[in-house]
Structure formats: structure tokens, C-alpha cells
Amino acid sequence: MKQGAQGSAERDVDGAVGAARVPPQMRAADVSRPRGETGTAVRGEHTHSEVPIPRPVVQRASVRGQVLDALRTALVAGELRPGEVYSAPALGERFGVSATPVREAMQQLTLEGAVEVVPNRGFRVVERGARELAELAEVRSLIEVPVMLRLARTVPVERWAELRPLAEATVRAAASGCRATYAESDRAFHRAVLLLSGNEQLVQIAEDLHRRSQWPLVGAPAARAGRADLIADAAEHTALLDALIARDLDVVRGLVGEHFVGAGS
Incomplete structure (x- = not known):
């Protein structure tokens, strides 16, 4: 990690986010391009008779x-x-992208309550305790x-049957022991159920609360639930x-209430 402006208190993230890598194709897309694109010839570029191809506006x-x-x-x-x-900058170097998209993503996580801004240093991951999880x-x-x-009371049986693959996917994800994989499949199942409303x-609010409940508690080594707990949660x-x-x-009433305080929530 670079020192100086970042401050000695800033932690090196090598090994801290090793599993969360950005795909190579994304890294290429993040490379800065000369000003003047989207139809305007840039000095030194070949123009000839070819039609300028504008950069996709969704790339960033x-x-x-x-x-x-x-x-x-x-x-x-x-x-x-x-x-x-x-x-x-340190996270961007780890992901193979510039600091700009990382900073923008962190700002979104700030809005979601996952991190907080530390002036002139970066972003601190919010410390959460058991009380917040219970709330x-x-x-x-x-x-x-x-x-x-x-x-x-109202949804036809055949509509519920269509959700069986999603429920089974959570069981497979839990068996893998990967908390991040399970968290994603867990949200997909709950979202599919609530979409029937x-x-x-409602779906957006519930998903935001669900995502917050999946963040690790302070003091937890890597995840507050082991593989057996995830499997039990998926069985619900x-x-x-x-x-x-x-x-x-x-x-239904009993299972939903208990499930929210389980491993996957």
C-alpha cells in the first residue's frame, strides 16, 4: 500500500480482500481514454474514412x-x-482499477450504512453488534x-412450486460453506417470495434490511455462522x-420469525 497521503494508520488490504476480485474485462474497461471521443477525432488517431464508434455510456x-x-x-x-x-486507491490497486469507481462504490455503501467516511484516510467498515442484528x-x-x-392465503400452489429451484439452490450454497455465496442465494429466494406481493x-426495503443483516458482527473472525449453521438455515x-x-x-408464522434470527437471516 502507498504511504504518505494515505496515513500510517491506513491498513494494507493485501490478503484482506483477496477473494473479492474484479474480472479482467472490467479492468480493461476502466482504463482512461483521451478526451474528445464520442465522434470527435483525437490528435494522433487514425481517422481516414472510418465511422467513429462512440464509447458506450454504460461502461463507467x-x-x-x-x-x-x-x-x-x-x-x-x-x-x-x-x-x-x-x-x-489501495482497494483500486487490489482490484486492478482506478480509485474513482472504488470511491463511488464506497459512497453507495456509505448510504447503505456499511461503511463511514474517514476524512483524508478512506472508509471505515461500521462495527455492528448483536443488538443491531436483533433490531x-x-x-x-x-x-x-x-x-x-x-x-x-392467496397465491396458487403452482406459483409456490415454481420457487422450489431457488430454495434448493440455497441448500447447495450452504453446503459449499461459502457465506458470500449463501448470502446471495438467500436474498434471491426471499426476493422471489416477496415479489409475489x-x-x-416493499421488495426494495426488505432487501435492504436483509442485506444489512448479513454483514458480519464486530469480533467475528470471518463469519458468524459455520457450514452446519448455514445448512440448517437453508433447510428452513x-x-x-x-x-x-x-x-x-x-x-409459516413460526418459521419466518425464527428464520430472521438464524445464520443466514
Whole structure:
């Protein structure tokens, strides 16, 4: 890591985010290009008679989005540790991109409450305790339990059956022991269930709360749940789906409430 402007207190991230790498094609897309593109010839370039090809306007957003995904994965996996400060240039060097998309992605994580800005140093991963996790579980329960009970009464059985592959995917992800992989499949299942409500605002709010509940707690080495806990949590998805198909409201209510305080939440 570079020293000087970044400050001696800044941590070297080599080995801290080793598993969260940005694809090579993204690195190439992040290389700066001369000003004057999108139809304007740049000095020294061949023009001849060829038609200028404008740079895709989504390229920058694509880089930022991939960096954001990589950072979220590193957070869930515990590779970005609570309380530690990480700089955009150092992370950019690790990912093989410039500091700009990293800084933009970190600003988004700041809005989500995952990190906080440390002036002239970078971004500190927010330290979270068991109380915050319990509060998130309570809010999710207040939002999602009534919705799932309503869906259990109204959604046709065949629609629930269509979600079976997603529930089974969480079981496979849990068996892999990779918390980041499980977290992604866990969110996909819950999102699919809530989408049946037809309320996109509800889905977005619930997913934000869900993502927050997956961040590691302070003091946890890499993840607060082991492989066995993830497998048990995934099994609740298939049990919940069975209860929804059977329209067993008592079982649905109990499973959803318990699931929010489980390993995967």
C-alpha cells in the first residue's frame, strides 16, 4: 500500500480482500481514454474514412457496479473487517482499477450504512453488534410476516412450486460453506417470495434490511455462522415453501420469525 497521503494508520488490504476480485474485462474497461471521443477525432488517431464508434455510456456504471458487487461480497465474507479503514486507491490497486469507481462504490455503501467516511484516510467498515442484528430481525419480521401470511392465503400452489429451484439452490450454497455465496442465494429466494406481493417498494426495503443483516458482527473472525449453521438455515427455506404450499399459516408464522434470527437471516 502507498504511504504518505494515505496515513500510517491506513491498513494494507493485501490478503484482506483477496477473494473479492474484479474480472479482467472490467479492468480493461476502466482504463482512461483521451478526451474528445464520442465522434470527435483525437490528435494522433487514425481517422481516414472510418465511422467513429462512440464509447458506450454504460461502461463507467458497469465498472462501478462490478466493484460494488465485489465490495459487498468482501463485506459478507468478512474480508473487509469491522472497524478497519480502507482507502479507495489501495482497494483500486487490489482490484486492478482506478480509485474513482472504488470511491463511488464506497459512497453507495456509505448510504447503505456499511461503511463511514474517514476524512483524508478512506472508509471505515461500521462495527455492528448483536443488538443491531436483533433490531433488524424485529423490523424484518414486522414487515414480512404479515405479507407472507397474506400470500399463503392467496397465491396458487403452482406459483409456490415454481420457487422450489431457488430454495434448493440455497441448500447447495450452504453446503459449499461459502457465506458470500449463501448470502446471495438467500436474498434471491426471499426476493422471489416477496415479489409475489406485487409491491416493488416493499421488495426494495426488505432487501435492504436483509442485506444489512448479513454483514458480519464486530469480533467475528470471518463469519458468524459455520457450514452446519448455514445448512440448517437453508433447510428452513424448503420447510417454509412446504408450509406455504400447504397454507399452514401457523407454521409459516413460526418459521419466518425464527428464520430472521438464524445464520443466514
